[in-house]
Amino acid sequence: MIHLDSVSWRRARKDPAPILSRLSFSVPQGGFRWLLGPSGAGKSSLLSLLHVETLPSAGRMVVLGQPVDDEQKRGTFVMLRRRIGMIHQDFRLMPGLSVADNIALPLRLQNRPEDEIRDEIRAILKWVGLGTYHDVPVEHLSGGEQQRTAIARAIIHRPGLILADEPTNALEESQAHRLLDMFAELSAMGATVIVATHNEALVRRLPRPALFLDRGHLVSEDSPLS
Numbered sequence: 401m402i403h404l405d406s407v408s409w410r411r412a413r414k415d416p417a418p419i420l421s422r423l424s425f426s427v428p429q430g431g432f433r434w435l436l437g438p439s440g441a442g443k444s445s446l447l448s449l450l451h452v453e454t455l456p457s458a459g460r461m462v463v464l465g466q467p468v469d470d471e472q473k474r475g476t477f478v479m480l481r482r483r484i485g486m487i488h489q490d491f492r493l494m495p496g497l498s499v500a501d502n503i504a505l506p507l508r509l510q511n512r513p514e515d516e517i518r519d520e521i522r523a524i525l526k527w528v529g530l531g532t533y534h535d536v537p538v539e540h541l542s543g544g545e546q547q548r549t550a551i552a553r554a555i556i557h558r559p560g561l562i563l564a565d566e567p568t569n570a571l572e573e574s575q576a577h578r579l580l581d582m583f584a585e586l587s588a589m590g591a592t593v594i595v596a597t598h599n600e601a602l603v604r605r606l607p608r609p610a611l612f613l614d615r616g617h618l619v620s621e622d623s624p625l626s
């Protein structure tokens with residue numbers, strides 16, 4: 401569950417205007433929301449806030465049932481982030497590590513047994529079409545392959561919240577559709593999913609409620625494409 405009550409966020413305390421202004425909305429556990437809006441509207445900033453990379457400057461925010469404010473211990477946020485799968489626009493893979501070792505990171509943070517990790521990795525690599533890329537260093541991958549590695553890493557530990565920032569922009573159409581079907585399935589299985597995109601065709605393919613941002617304000621909670 402996600403709940404924001406009049407949340408604002410400034411990049412720096414002295415900034416004259418907030419990047420996100422007085423956002424109020426809720427998403428129930430298992431809910432799916434598109435996150436739409438023009439370039440610079442604040443979509444990536446909102447996803448970073450929901451990923452608890454930064455704290456609200458004002459207002460009240462609850463992520464996966466956990467209040468996120470400066471009264472909580474830092475360790476609380478580290479644990480909370482481990483329950484979130486984030487797909488960044490720039491992938492943020494760990495250079496110097498193989499595809500498999502990148503994808504294994506969330507499971508190793510959970511101290512899962514290595515034989516279990518091996519099986520999970522094999523299954524997900526096959527699913528994202530990277531079955532033969534197990535040992536390939538991530539810096540040798542194409543953009544689409546890097547994006548699929550980032551997607552696999554974000555979902556392998558079955559997080560309660562999945563945040564995706566333009567997760568299909570490096571993918572071919574058929575792969576993008578497959579990814580979308582998987583997000584719908586994960587949400588039906590109980591994960592909350594929020595996907596920022598400019599891809600209107602994708603939104604039409606999966607009609608779900610949308611959060612529409614404009615210049616840091618939430619201007620609509622309905623799908624403008626439905």
Ligand SMILES: Nc1ncnc2c1ncn2[C@@H]1O[C@H](COP(=O)(O)OP(=O)(O)OP(=O)(O)O)[C@@H](O)[C@H]1O
Nearest residue numbers: 411419437438439440441442443444445446489598
């Ligand atoms: N590193 C930064 N330093 C200063 N301002 C930034 C930085 N990153 C983003 N901004 C500003 O924050 C605002 C929101 O940007 P954000 O990236 O969240 O928008 P967005 O909706 O995700 O855009 P896009 O669709 O182009 O990815 C914009 O005005 C942008 O110029």
